[in-house]
Amino acid sequence: MSAGAKKRIMREYGECMADTPPGMKINFDERNMTKWEVLLDGPDQSPYAGGHFKLEINFPNEYPFKPPVVSFKTKIYHPNVSNDDKGSMCLGLLRADEWKPPNKVVAVLRLIQTLMIEPNPDDAIEPSIANEYKENRKEFEKNVKDWVKRYAK
Amino acid sequence: MDSDDDFNSSPVSDEDFMGDQDSDVGLEDDSDFDMDQDDVGFETHDKDIFPTKQHYEVDFKVYDPRQIQASQDNQIAEVSQILGQPPEATAILLRHYRWNKERLIDQYMDKREEILESAGLGETAASNPPKVVKVKGFVCDICCEDGPNLDTFAMKCGHRFCVDCYRQYLYTKIKDEGEAAQIRCPGDGCNRIVDSKSLDLLVADDLRERYHVLLTRTYVDDKENLRWCPAPNCVYAVECGVKDKELMRVVPTVHCECSHFFCFGCSLNDHQPAPCALVKKWLKKCADDSETANWISANTKECPKCYSTIEKNGGCNHMTCRKCRHEFCWMCMGVWSEHGTSWYNCNRFEEKSGYDARDAQAKSRQSLERYLHYYNRYANHEQSAKLDKDIYLKTEKKMQQLQNTTGMSWIEVQYLDTASQALQHCRQTLKWTYAFAYYLARNNLTEIFEDNQKDLEMAVENLSEMFEKPIDQLQGLKVDMMDKTAYCNKRRIILLNDTADNLKQGNWEFNVSFP
Ligand SMILES: [Zn+2]
Ligand SMILES: [Zn+2]
Ligand SMILES: [Zn+2]
Ligand SMILES: [Zn+2]
């Protein structure tokens, strides 16, 4: 990774510290600054409320010309998070063709929070969960809460 | 016009065709005595096999990279005249419109300014060519660098970044993501396309070359009637007029200059006579059921008489057990002697009577059996084609030795090559006839199809068997082999013409629906 990229990540970390989105904690290790650990509380106005989720943000070598990679380390029932051991997300800003180099990680963190309040079933990675979200909201919320109880307490 | 049509679609010409080749086979002993005459005979033979375009064939044209570039340049020149824009700007506009020139011309007449703006060619661009400048108090929003000596660049949208970041951005897009015609400004949320003038200013020569290669790529990708040959490292593109919505009525096999046969509809290897949608469904089914089916297409089987293990090492399906000399068919395990007679029904799956399939379990067993019947034959021809090729390669080597020792000319052993190619082709076709038959619902046409399939299969097995003969006998079999090769090719054409005609007319009924 280039010196420029490192400088940029440091700078972004500073900005995040100064203006951390509520309900979020970032663990930053200077010896391995391309991997951030984020602890995220389920937003109050969402069925994820009461859950604590661990996320990883990995910066590729080409950062910021390629987007950071987000993965949920805590299992989460969500149409936009892959239901496997990777817990990956690939929508909006996180896609190579959407991401622009001036975009910042903090925007990614806000996107994740927004998606927890309002999932995007039209750009889903888990079509069956998306379908349930669209057609049977009650069942969806029940499953979300079930998973929060099981994995995110 | 009328008489032409009549000639093409007349069923009589097919009849003639079949009568013709029967007499050819009868003639094989006659032409044996004179090599020269035989060679001439082979040539006329060849013309008989490929008289005109066959019903299953489609029109297509192969283009090399120079021709692709030229056709691109022609279009640019043509549209450039209509729009009154220089060729360079016209190229940008055409790419912007994915080479849909009608739409471009239409909209250009309507809202010229807007279109020029969105393609990065606004009025001011002409008087204000893109340039790199230093800006006081500038901080790059990508790398956070600042300083009075920093070179910066922005397009007309005003999203300014340092030149290094701009370059790096373009580099990532072109090198890693293979983008060319649709690279957007790096500014957050900005959709302005990076025009080629700005690009030329910013990127190095090696990248510029790659950029132009990619632009040519997008030309072919954007055109509905053009497609790259999918063979590895092939640089040709093929033009064909068959549209996506016609693919249930025609199987558009094209033949690239690199010798690869592929389907213009789906880019897979030639899959005549099965339509693309059927091929897709079949391949998916095979992938899903591979475990069930694999065991049955294994490379070893037991002799149906003495149960000793037999390994197949040639493409021919006529097996003789080494131990008990029992002759049987590898595909159906039936007695071989019955295969040449009217009893032959190796290719046909006999639907069991209703009472056999009373309960659900029996039904599902029968549907599995039915699938395995077709899958087994499909896989077998695929496997046999490989084995035929192996044997041919071995034979070719030996023929070369023979050539050296006996002084036979290279041209004299070419019949082996022709025969091997015919086998490959016919087996490829046979393979797909079984996928086709699997989805076929029985009607009055199925029997003709199965008869054609059977005839081709028998012809292929006959020819394939000859390849397994010892080398010293091969030379003596030359005439016979050439005849059998011609016969195989003819049977293949008959089968493909018949299926193609019925496909065109929508006469086939399938037991599943295709989207
Ligand atoms: Zn910069
Ligand atoms: Zn811009
Ligand atoms: Zn090719
Ligand atoms: Zn196809």
Ligand SMILES: [Zn+2]
């Ligand atoms: Zn035996």
Ligand SMILES: [Zn+2]
């Ligand atoms: Zn058989």
